[in-house]
Amino acid sequence: xxxxxxxxxxxxxxxxxxxxxxxxxxxxxxxxxxxxxxxxxxxxxxxxxxxxxxxxxxxxxxxxxxxxxxxxxxxxxxxxxxxxxxxxxxxxxxxxxxxxxxxxxxxxxxxxxxxxxxxxxxxxxxxxxxxxxxxxxxxxxxxxxxxxxxxxxxxxxxxxxxxxxxxxxxxxxxxxxxxxxxxxxxxxxxxxxxxxxxxxxxxxxxxxxxxxxxxxxxxxxxxxxxxxxxxxxxxxxxxxxxxxxxxxxxxxxxxxxxxxxxxxxxxxxxxxxxxxxxxxxxxxxxxxxxxxxxxxxxxxxxxxxxxxxxxxxxxxxxxxxxxxxxxxxxxxxxxxxxxxxxxxxxxxxxxxxxxxxxxxxxxxxxxxxxxxxxxxxxxxxxxxxxxxxxxxxxxxxxxxxxxxxxxxxxxxxxxxxxxxxxxxxxxxxxxxxxxxxxxxxxxxxxxxxxxxxxxxxxxxxxxxxxxxxxxxxxxxxxxxxxxxxxxxxxxxxxxxxxxxxxxxxxxxxxxxxxxxxxxxxxxxxxxxxxxxxxxxxxxxxxxxxxxxxxxxxxxxxxxxxxxxxxxxxxxxxxxxxxxxxxxxxxxxxxxxxxxxxxxxxxxxxxxx
Numbered sequence: 001x002x003x004x005x006x007x008x009x010x011x012x013x014x015x016x017x018x019x020x021x022x023x024x025x026x027x028x029x030x031x032x033x034x035x036x037x038x039x040x041x042x043x044x045x046x047x048x049x050x051x052x053x054x055x056x057x058x059x060x061x062x063x064x065x066x067x068x069x070x071x072x073x074x075x076x077x078x079x080x081x082x083x084x085x086x087x088x089x090x091x092x093x094x095x096x097x098x099x100x101x102x103x104x105x106x107x108x109x110x111x112x113x114x115x116x117x118x119x120x121x122x123x124x125x126x127x128x129x130x131x132x133x134x135x136x137x138x139x140x141x142x143x144x145x146x147x148x149x150x151x152x153x154x155x156x157x158x159x160x161x162x163x164x165x166x167x168x169x170x171x172x173x174x175x176x177x178x179x180x181x182x183x184x185x186x187x188x189x190x191x192x193x194x195x196x197x198x199x200x201x202x203x204x205x206x207x208x209x210x211x212x213x214x215x216x217x218x219x220x221x222x223x224x225x226x227x228x229x230x231x232x233x234x235x236x237x238x239x240x241x242x243x244x245x246x247x248x249x250x251x252x253x254x255x256x257x258x259x260x261x262x263x264x265x266x267x268x269x270x271x272x273x274x275x276x277x278x279x280x281x282x283x284x285x286x287x288x289x290x291x292x293x294x295x296x297x298x299x300x301x302x303x304x305x306x307x308x309x310x311x312x313x314x315x316x317x318x319x320x321x322x323x324x325x326x327x328x329x330x331x332x333x334x335x336x337x338x339x340x341x342x343x344x345x346x347x348x349x350x351x352x353x354x355x356x357x358x359x360x361x362x363x364x365x366x367x368x369x370x371x372x373x374x375x376x377x378x379x380x381x382x383x384x385x386x387x388x389x390x391x392x393x394x395x396x397x398x399x400x401x402x403x404x405x406x407x408x409x410x411x412x413x414x415x416x417x418x419x420x421x422x423x424x425x426x427x428x429x430x431x432x433x434x435x436x437x438x439x440x441x442x443x444x445x446x447x448x449x450x451x452x453x454x455x456x457x458x459x460x461x462x463x464x465x466x467x468x469x470x471x472x473x474x475x476x477x478x479x480x481x482x483x484x485x486x487x488x489x490x491x492x493x494x495x496x497x498x499x500x501x502x503x504x505x506x507x508x509x510x511x512x513x514x515x516x517x518x519x520x521x522x523x524x525x526x527x528x529x530x531x532x533x534x535x536x537x538x539x540x541x542x543x544x545x546x547x548x549x550x551x552x553x554x555x556x557x558x559x560x561x562x563x564x565x566x567x568x569x570x571x572x573x574x575x576x577x578x579x580x581x582x583x584x585x586x587x588x589x590x591x592x593x594x595x596x597x598x599x600x601x602x603x604x605x606x607x608x
Contacts, residue, residue, distance in 0.1 A: 013280035013288065016098070016356065017168050019334075020105055023363045033106065036359045040103030043096045044115045049089045051126050055081050064088035067435025068137050076136040079143065083133030083152070090129055090158035093119065095355065097161045101168035102356050113173055116165060120174065124181040127188055129158035129221070135203070137434075150202030151193050156217030156224075156271055159189055163224045163278070186225040190237050193222040197240060210247040211259045211407060213268040219244040220271045227278050242286060245275055249290040253380030256295025260408045261314025262303040263431075266328040269296065273328075277335045288335065297332055297340040298372040300325065302385045304348050306394040307422040311385060313400050313415065315408040315431045315444075318571040319424075326353035330361040339368040347371070347390065375476070377468045382406070384466060384478050388500045393422035395500040395603075401480050402464035412449040413464035414482040414494045418503045420603040423546050424526025426450055426503070427581065430567030438578075442565050446522075452494075452509060453520045454486045461485070475499035488515045502602045510594040519595045520587035523549065526569065527582050533559055542584055547603050549584065554596040556589040 023029050050061035055078035059065040066084040069077050097119060104112035128151065135141055135149040143149055162182055166174065174182075196218065200206045204215045223241035226234040249272065252258060258265035276287035287293075303311040309319040325344070330352045332341035345352055345361070346369060352358035375386040382401035387394050395418075402413040410431075418426040429448030432439060442448055446459035453459060462484035469477040475498045482492040490512040497504045509519050525531065531544040535551070540559040542549040551559060563580040570579060588595050 012283070013277060013285070013335075015167055015281045016102075016164065016360070017105065019360050019363070020102055020168065020356075023359070024106065026363065029359075029363055032359055032362045035354060036099070036356070037103045037107060039354055040099050040112065043099055044103075044112060046096075048115070048119045048122055049092055050122055051089065052082070052085060054078065058082065058085050062089070062092065066137075067433060070435070072136065072139055076133070076139075076142065079133035080136040081133075083131050083136075083154075086126070086130050086154040087134070087152065087157070089126075090154040090161060093123065093161035094157040094164075098164040098168060098356050101165045102359070104173070105168055105170060113169075116169065117174065117178065120162070120165060120182060121178055123158070123162065124178065124185055126158070127185050128155070128192055129185070129189060130154035130218075144201075148201060150196045150205070151189070151218040151221065152202070152214060153217045155189060155193065155221035156219070159186065159221035159224045159228075160271075160274055162186065163228045166228060183229060186229055189221055190225045190229070190234060193218050194237050194240060197244075210244065210251045211405065213264055213271070215244065216248045216268050216271045216275075219248070220275045223275050224278055227282055231282065241275075242279070242284070245272065245279075245287050246290070248272065249287065249292045252292045252296075253299070253378060255376070255378055255380070256292060256297070256299040257378040257381035258296070258299065259380060259403075259405060261312065261316035262300065262310055262325070263312075263316040264314065264408055265296075265300060266325060269300075269328055270331060273331045273335045293332075293336055294338075297329075297336075297338040297344075298376070299378065299381070300328070300332075301340055301344045301348070301372050302376050304344065305396040305398070305417075306387055306392065306419045307396075307424060308392065309396075309419060309424065311383075311398050311417070312430055312568060313383070313398075313412060313428065314406075314410065317431050317567065319427070319430065319568045320570060322349050325349055326351070327355060327357060329353075330355070330357040333361045333364065337367060339370040340372050342367060343369040343371050374473065375471050377466070377471060377478075379403075380405075382464065382466060384468060384471065384476065386471065386476050386498075388473065388475075391422075395420045397476065397496075397498050397503065399466065399478055399480065399496050401466035402462060402482075402485070404463045406461065409461055410444045410449060411446045411459040411461055411485070412451060413459070413462065413485045414451045414480045414492070415449040416494075416496055416503070416505055417450075418498070418601060419526075420501065420547065421605070423603075424569065425547050425601060425603065427524050427526045427568045429524060429564060429581075432565070432567045432572050432578075436572075436578075438565055443567065447564070448524075450523050451521070452482065452486055452489075452492055452507065453522070454489060455517045455520075457487050459485050460487075488512055488517070502600065504598065504600045507595070507597045507599075509596075514593065516591040516593050518588055518591055519597075520585065521597060521599075523584040523586070523599065524564065524568075525582045525584065528563075528566075528569075528580065529582065531561055531582055531584070533561060533584075535559070540586075544582070545604070547601050550598075550600045550602075551586055552598045553586075553588070554594070555592050557597075558587050558589050560585050 226238040387396035
């Protein structure tokens with residue numbers, strides 16, 4: 001543990017309001033303070049978020065319509081759409097209300113107070129914060145007979161928004177009547193979450209699954225509501241929330257790895273850190289002192305790849321921009337004093353975020369700033385991450401395996417990603433919005449990754465252990481055992497060897513008994529241009545501006561290229577055509593019993 005983190009532990013955690021008050025007279029923060037207040041004025045100029053009650057109104061009053069609604073029938077479309085609009089509305093308030101309250105505390109400007117009270121008065125009518133229906137995302141899903149599927153994400157973000165605003169508002173800013181209505185709402189939220197765990201209503205409670213964000217967000221709402229109303233009045237409920245929080249922390253990897261990708265990690269850790277901070281302010285450090293929170297920053301920062309790209313396996317969206325890690329990194333610095341998170345903020349992602357946590361991060365005294373190792377192998381996350389330097393134009397590789405407990409994962413066991421001198425060479429398709437009609441067929445399936453496909457059969461999500469033979473500053477050598485991921489396959493051994501300029505993948509595939517089928521591999525390229533393919537029989541060469549790919553098979557091959565949908569090179573924009581990138585398809589010419597394929601990618605251009 002760093003000295004800064006140790007000092008953080010020795011201090012009594014201060015509430016956001018006290019930390020904010022300490023910045024008022026700091027002339028060195030004038031620019032950051034002005035930027036925070038300007039952002040708050042922009043938010044104050046927006047209409048308040050209002051709850052809607054009919055399907056045709058979802059999308060109005062700053063609400064959001066989940067695109068999956070269009071695939072549902074009339075019996076569930078409205079229920080689902082309203083439930084999802086609740087989550088989006090509360091997520092918006094969890095960002096806006098603390099910002100507005102911080103600006104009011106700093107300036108005393110009654111325009112901020114009026115805007116906050118207007119929103120709080122509206123929010124006090126949202127009971128429950130999370131309406132039923134979030135489980136109805138598939139056409140076949142229905143609510144249970146009692147019409148309840150349990151508290152969910154809006155519970156956590158909604159209570160966070162209210163609790164943060166009440167803490168940051170100066171004493172006496174909220175009148176007794178409104179505070180009474182908000183307290184009554186929080187009381188009902190406590191009762192609802194406690195009942196969910198008592199009756200095992202939500203799927204994640206029945207499955208006893210503390211890994212999912214869906215476990216943590218209602219738990220955050222429970223803990224924060226108990227703290228806002230007084231722990232001594234809600235001791236039993238509070239201790240349930242603390243047990244749930246500690247179970248969510250205990251379930252993570254021993255090296256600080258999260259069980260899902262970087263997107264869901266940032267989302268869930270925001271909830272965990274806000275919960276742990278609020279507990280520590282009340283003198284309860286059981287969550288904040290958990291070893292996982294000390295180790296997590298290194299795992300998170302290891303997602304930073306050269307070329308301003310992120311490792312985007314699981315449902316992690318595009319590989320850009322890396323700046324989306326700024327809020328959680330800022331929160332890590334403020335809550336834990338992490339020297340790794342501080343280094344990443346300053347050296348990799350453009351500095352602290354433009355929110356309350358980012359402002360407080362800037363207000364902290366200078367502390368240690370430590371770069372993590374350039375590479376790591378994570379058993380629970382089933383992945384090896386590597387880069388040769390922290391420079392923008394470095395080279396980087398990541399190789400994906402598979403763990404039996406993976407969630408929000410794709411059929412990507414064995415995927416290999418390669419960035420050379422800051423240029424993407426081998427990529428995956430990424431993850432678009434869940435309502436994208438090709439989400440299942442082209443993104444989450446084997447089609448969206450650099451992996452094996454047997455015939456036309458879909459690949460399975462299964463355990464695919466990684467063995468590390470060498471991992472050092474010069475490169476690495478690993479093997480992935482992916483045999484369990486495809487039907488009738490007795491062996492799929494993928495050996496990956498690389499350095500900064502060259503990567504070689506050797507695939508050995510064999511079927512059980514005398515089974516024969518077509519063996520196919522895809523190589524998603526970091527280019528949108530047509531490539532040149534030459535060769536015949538067992539050997540082919542693929543050339544494009546950034547690299548040359550050599551293919552050698554133990555049986556005759558067919559090599560082609562096609563354009564496949566992309567959400568890695570850039571983020572898809574609403575109402576814009578779906579972008580594509582080039583993909584090389586390599587398959588056995590005939591049905592075979594076994595195949596060895598060696599793929600070598602060599603980067604073009606002079607070395608640095």
